[in-house]
Amino acid sequence: MSDMGKYIIRRLLTGVLVVLCVTVIIFGIMQAMPGNPIDLMVDTRVSAEKVAELKARWGLDKPVIVQYFYWLGNILRGDFGTSITTKQEVLFLIKQRLPYTLMLTGTAVVIEYLVAVPLGLAAAVRKGRLMDKSMTVIMVVLWSMPTFWLGVLFMMEFAINHRFFPISGYSGLRSLVLPAMTLALPSLAQIFRLTRSEVLDVMEERYVETACAKGVSNRGVLVRHVLRNALIPVTVTFFLNLPWLIGGSVVVENVFAWPGMGQLLWKGIAKQDFPIVQGITFVIAILTVICNLIGDIISGVLDPRIRME
Amino acid sequence: MEEKILEVKDLSVSFDGGVQAVSGVSFDLRRGECFALVGESGCGKSTTARAILRLIRAPGRITGGRILFEDEELLGLSEGEMGKVRGRNIGMIFQNPLDSLNPVYTVGSQVSEGLMVDKMEKAQAWKLAADTFRDVKIPDAEERVRSFPHEISGGMRQRVMIGMMLCRHPKLLIADEPTTALDVTIQAGIIELMNDLRHKYDTAVLMITHDFGIVADMADRVGVMYAGQIVELGDVFTIFDHPLHPYTKLLMKALPVITKKEGRLETIPGTVPDLSKPIQGCRFADRCPDACDRCHQVSPAMTQVTPGHLCACHLVKGGEAHV
Numbered sequence: 001m002s003d004m005g006k007y008i009i010r011r012l013l014t015g016v017l018v019v020l021c022v023t024v025i026i027f028g029i030m031q032a033m034p035g036n037p038i039d040l041m042v043d044t045r046v047s048a049e050k051v052a053e054l055k056a057r058w059g060l061d062k063p064v065i066v067q068y069f070y071w072l073g074n075i076l077r078g079d080f081g082t083s084i085t086t087k088q089e090v091l092f093l094i095k096q097r098l099p100y101t102l103m104l105t106g107t108a109v110v111i112e113y114l115v116a117v118p119l120g121l122a123a124a125v126r127k128g129r130l131m132d133k134s135m136t137v138i139m140v141v142l143w144s145m146p147t148f149w150l151g152v153l154f155m156m157e158f159a160i161n162h163r164f165f166p167i168s169g170y171s172g173l174r175s176l177v178l179p180a181m182t183l184a185l186p187s188l189a190q191i192f193r194l195t196r197s198e199v200l201d202v203m204e205e206r207y208v209e210t211a212c213a214k215g216v217s218n219r220g221v222l223v224r225h226v227l228r229n230a231l232i233p234v235t236v237t238f239f240l241n242l243p244w245l246i247g248g249s250v251v252v253e254n255v256f257a258w259p260g261m262g263q264l265l266w267k268g269i270a271k272q273d274f275p276i277v278q279g280i281t282f283v284i285a286i287l288t289v290i291c292n293l294i295g296d297i298i299s300g301v302l303d304p305r306i307r308m309e
Numbered sequence: 310m311e312e313k314i315l316e317v318k319d320l321s322v323s324f325d326g327g328v329q330a331v332s333g334v335s336f337d338l339r340r341g342e343c344f345a346l347v348g349e350s351g352c353g354k355s356t357t358a359r360a361i362l363r364l365i366r367a368p369g370r371i372t373g374g375r376i377l378f379e380d381e382e383l384l385g386l387s388e389g390e391m392g393k394v395r396g397r398n399i400g401m402i403f404q405n406p407l408d409s410l411n412p413v414y415t416v417g418s419q420v421s422e423g424l425m426v427d428k429m430e431k432a433q434a435w436k437l438a439a440d441t442f443r444d445v446k447i448p449d450a451e452e453r454v455r456s457f458p459h460e461i462s463g464g465m466r467q468r469v470m471i472g473m474m475l476c477r478h479p480k481l482l483i484a485d486e487p488t489t490a491l492d493v494t495i496q497a498g499i500i501e502l503m504n505d506l507r508h509k510y511d512t513a514v515l516m517i518t519h520d521f522g523i524v525a526d527m528a529d530r531v532g533v534m535y536a537g538q539i540v541e542l543g544d545v546f547t548i549f550d551h552p553l554h555p556y557t558k559l560l561m562k563a564l565p566v567i568t569k570k571e572g573r574l575e576t577i578p579g580t581v582p583d584l585s586k587p588i589q590g591c592r593f594a595d596r597c598p599d600a601c602d603r604c605h606q607v608s609p610a611m612t613q614v615t616p617g618h619l620c621a622c623h624l625v626k627g628g629e630a631h632v
Contacts, residue, residue, distance in 0.1 A: 205408065206403055206405060206408040206409045207408060207409055207410055207411040207412070209364060209403065209409075210403065210409045210410065210411075210419075210470070210473075211411070211422075212362075212364055212395065213362055213364060213395055213396060213400070213401040213474075214395065214396040214422065214423040214426060214473070214474075215392045215393060215394070215395035215396030215397055215423070215426050216392075216396075216422065216423075216426055217389075217392055217426075218388065218392075224422075225411055228411075228413055229411070229412070229413060232413075302413065303412070303413060304412070304413060304457045304459070305412055305457070305459050
């Protein structure tokens with residue numbers, strides 16, 4: 001088998017292992033929480049025998065390890081339980097909302113990458129000049145802005161003062177613009193800075209001088225040698241950041257009343273709806289692992305040295 | 310006299326803050342000849358080499374002089390025209406082969422990239438890359454073209470670099486300490502290879518080194534650099550047998566001699582002057598055992614001692630300057 005094939009299989013196995021660890025942590029947190037579901041269900045006047053019977057019915061009298069495997073089995077079959085507040089299946093709720101969250105973060109990510117990488121490259125090439133300095137200042141400002149405030153600012157300017165976009169909710173693709181911008185801008189600043197510094201680092205590399213000495217055009221050197229190498233850490237960071245974006249979308253979704261998973265999570269936390277919180281945490285954990293996996297595989301594709309490790 | 314292919318006249322390079330890394334360096338290379346620039350680290354020999362290909366990066370800048378390659382002024386060319394000189398007419402190999410090759414491309418594709426700059430078809434370029442690998446004596450050439458740089462040894466990588474720069478048959482090859490980063494056992498092979506190929510393709514070589522062993526093996530003529538200036542220049546036998554400049558003499562004494570049974574390794578006392586400040590008089594005066602008042606006041610000019618042998622020292626007789 002090729003190096004690449006072996007590498008991907010190794011990464012996949014690690015990913016599965018990480019998911020298992022995550023389930024242990026989520027289950028552990030559930031166990032660590034004070035009280036138990038039966039006490040929440042029944043009145044204090046119910047007899048001890050009745051409570052014990054209920055516990056037995058729900059499997060809560062079994063050792064923790066056994067309970068974990070029951071729970072894991074349910075989760076793996078897609079049974080996340082039912083919401084305490086709405087009595088709907090958690091999986092159904094997540095399925096309904098996940099596409100919106102993915103749409104929002106996906107758009108934000110595309111904006112981010114398409115804007116940050118070319119700007120970072122341009123700033124690096126013009127290091128120390130006006131364009132570089134002003135971009136750097138703008139990016140620091142963007143990076144320091146809290147998303148909820150940025151979101152409200154956009155809303156005021158582009159939805160209330162000028163009615164370019166809907167204020168909130170989802171009523172077609174135009175609704176996507178403001179929340180996606182709000183989500184993209186702060187991390188765009190980060191990708192910009194990373195791209196700029198990586199490009200500057202790679203430009204110092206001896207192999208770039210070799211390429212120049214071969215007579216390769218400036219453009220060729222910049223694209224084939226500098227950018228090609230600088231994009232390795234940028235791409236990896238990008239995928240490592242994706243879960244952060246999904247996490248960040250919890251805030252943005254609430255500001256814009258976006259019908260995604262983040263808003264569901266927010267409400268779940270507020271109403272102590274544990275099955276929902278656990279379900280969404282699990283889904284975010286899975287997404288995180290998948291993103292890391294993709295990041296690893298792509299860095300293996302981009303950098304032949306990594307496959308060898 | 311044979312045709313000159315490279316003439317460097319009064320070349321000066323300075324870095325931000327006024328550090329004069331190279332000041333007024335002049336030398337020339339004839340077709341097929343090997344000229345060695347020797348000197349300690351920081352004397353400006355690598356900077357001189359890079360200046361010829363105009364690879365000096367900001368904050369460095371060529372502040373004066375002329376560089377004539379086949380009677381064409383390189384300093385007057387546009388960046389695009391300079392790209393046609395680099396690699397095609399003048400090749401360059403660097404000190405450390407470990408980081409001179411791009412880690413993400415196969416060595417074959419990096420060799421063929423240069424050939425494709427010359428508008429060669431890709432398939433033909435790859436075929437020629439494999440031929441080149443045989444030329445530089447890399448075993449299993451067809452296999453090795455598909456290797457990544459990290460999969461082959463340092464010596465092999467330097468062979469790849471040499472092949473990459475010689476496969477387009479440039480008229481001049483600049484070699485910046487090509488063996489310094491390699492094991493001593495590998496060095497001899499690389500020097501032998503360079504010697505073979507330069508005779509095979511009649512390539513002139515500008516060798517940058519601090520190793521007099523390499524000078525003796527390869528060079529026809531030698532320029533000794535000190536603190537950004539050439540202080541003595543002549544053919545290799547003259548420099549080895551009759552060095553005139555006190556610095557050259559001390560360098561020769563500092564060479565370890567295996568035949569000598571006892572004694573300590575000689576060193577040159579003192580340090581290289583700070584090039585960020587203007588220096589009055591001879592740059593070597595502070596370390597020179599024979600320096601006189603005049604040495605501290607007036608900078609000596611390069612003067613011909615015997616035909617082809619130049620020296621910049623007030624104490625050397627035969628030139629127009631006398632003590």
